[in-house]
Amino acid sequence: MKKKAAIITYGCQMNVNESAKIKRILQDMGYDITEDVSESDAVFLNTCTVREGAATQIYGKLGELKHIKEKRGMIIGVTGCFAQEQGEELAKKVKAIDIVMGNQNIGKIPQAIEKIESGDFKYVIYVGDEDELPPRLDADFDSKKTSYSTITYGCNNFCTYCIVPYVRGRERSVPMDQLLDEIKGFVEKGSKExxxxxxxxxSYGKDFENKDNFAKLLEEICKIEGEFIVRFMSPHPRDFTDELIEVIAKNDKIARSMHLPIQAGSSRVLGLMNRGYKKEEYIALAEKIKRSIPGSSITTDVIVGFPGETEEDFLDTIDVAKRVKFENAYMFMYSPRKGTKAAEMDGQIDQKTKKERLHRLIEVQNAISKEQSVSYIGSIQRVLAEGPSRKNPDVMCARTSTNKVVLFKGDPELEGEFINLKITDANTWTLYGDIVE
Structure with a gap:
């Protein structure tokens, strides 16, 4: 009987991408992939450490796996940012863990499993090489139409609330020729996104001595033959250059959805966060993007209740939301992260105030999002059909260039095709449309 393996993913799209590579590695080793951990011979937790609460979730799952391991035996591996941060201490703390592996080291999974199966190792730890480029690993993504390509690893920004630079290392860019070969392969296999x-x-290419940069990468990708759309996440406002705006504006293959994390609307708080721009600079950039790239949308991330945030600072965030008119915003209460400068700052905000401010911001943003959605009614949108809706399999789901979800009645065979829809109705988050020629 073939062995079975399960992969549990926490966190960002980079982790989703890395989990796809872990899946391919395990399949190449002869494992069948399953979602049922109770029947697995190996389980890998691909972890996140951006928020303090992530640890509680991870330890809870490890406790569940420990009981299964005691009953039937299994190999338990922990990969990702939490593993990179904790290292050997994690294996010492949770005795059931066999493998602790950082972001750079997933290519060593076969060696790690071989060592554990030999019985000569209590546990295996691979958390080094955080400042090197990991090898490019093949992957099969869950979607037939969507493929992911990691173009940079690590971060040099050191925002005061963020642990990522400490666990993913300094910023490293993948050589452009490698990326273009990879993406060309995705398109040849049928990827449409x-x-x-x-x-x-x-900030892609800043570590290169040549003149390769993100704008040039996008331009070269658009030269690849085939019908597809290019999306990217997440850009930094400070590095959103005029050259980049110009390249996006002239290439229809690049999505008109710009996720531009602001994090706070107050220039004073942005300084405390070490974000590298001020409120008015962000607003001017957003206005330039909308002016230069007609039909584009802007979404964002916002943290409320950062240490020292006053009511006046918070009202600046409300003001930015109203002026920029984000199509959507991912809004969070500040959570102290051990090991970051912000966690040690004076002026920590109490939970009640943070919750109250978050509720007020959500209320404002929801009204803006509804207004933005309604503005699509009557327009014709070129969309990529994603397949049947998860909530209603009798209805098809698609996504616009601006990343809006559209529901429509159509043949499931349209999955993975670009079609035109006339938008007939809208609610806060979803559009509704009919197929048009």
Whole structure:
């Protein structure tokens, strides 16, 4: 009987991408992939450490796996940022763990499993090489139409609330020729959506001596033959250059959805966060993007209740939301992260105030998002059909260039095809449309 393995993923799209590579490695080793951990011979937790609460979730799952391991035996591996941060201490703390492996080391999974199966090792730890480029590993993604390409690893920004630079290392860019070969292969296999990943994608190439940069990479990708759309996440406002805006504006293959994390609307708080821009600079950039790239949308990330945030600072965030009119915003309460400068700052905000501010921001943003959605009614949108809706399999789901979800009635055979839809109705988050020629 073939062995079975399960992969549990926490966190960002980079982790989703790395989990796809882990899946391929395990399949090449002869494992069948399953979602049922109770019947697995090996389970890998691909972890996140951005928020303090992530640890509680991970330890809870490890406790569940420990009981299964005691009953039937299994190899338990922990990969990702939490593993990179904790290292050998994690294996010492949770005795059931066999493998602790950092972000750079997933290519060593076969060696790690071989060592554990030999019985000569209590546990195996691979958390080094965090400042080197990991090998390019093949992957099979869950979607037939979407492929992911990590173009940078690590981060040099050192925002005061973020642990990522400490666990993913300094910023390293993948050589452009490698990326173009990889993406060309995705398109030849039928991918219609290419998503470029990095902690700060638009700083791509800053570590190169040649003039390769993110704008040039996008331009070269658009020269690849085939019908596809390019998305990227997440750019940093500070590195969103005029050259980049110009390249996006003139290439229809690049999505008109710009995820531009602001994090806070107050220039004073942005300084405390070490974000590298001020409120008015961000607003000017957003206005330039909308002016230069007609039909584009802007989404964002916002943290409320950062240490020292006053009511006046918070109202600056509300003001930015109203002026920029984000199509969507991912809004969070500040959570102290051990090992970051912000966790040691004076002026920590109490939980009640953070919750109250978050509720007020959500209320404002929801009204803006509804207004933005309604503005699509009557327009014709070129969309990529994603397949049947998860909530209603009788209805098809698609996504616009601006990353809006559209529901429509159509043949499931349309999955993975570009079609035109006339938008007939909208609610806060979803559009509704009919197929048009």
């Amino acid at each position: 290419i998503i470029l990943l990095g902690q700060n994608v638009n």
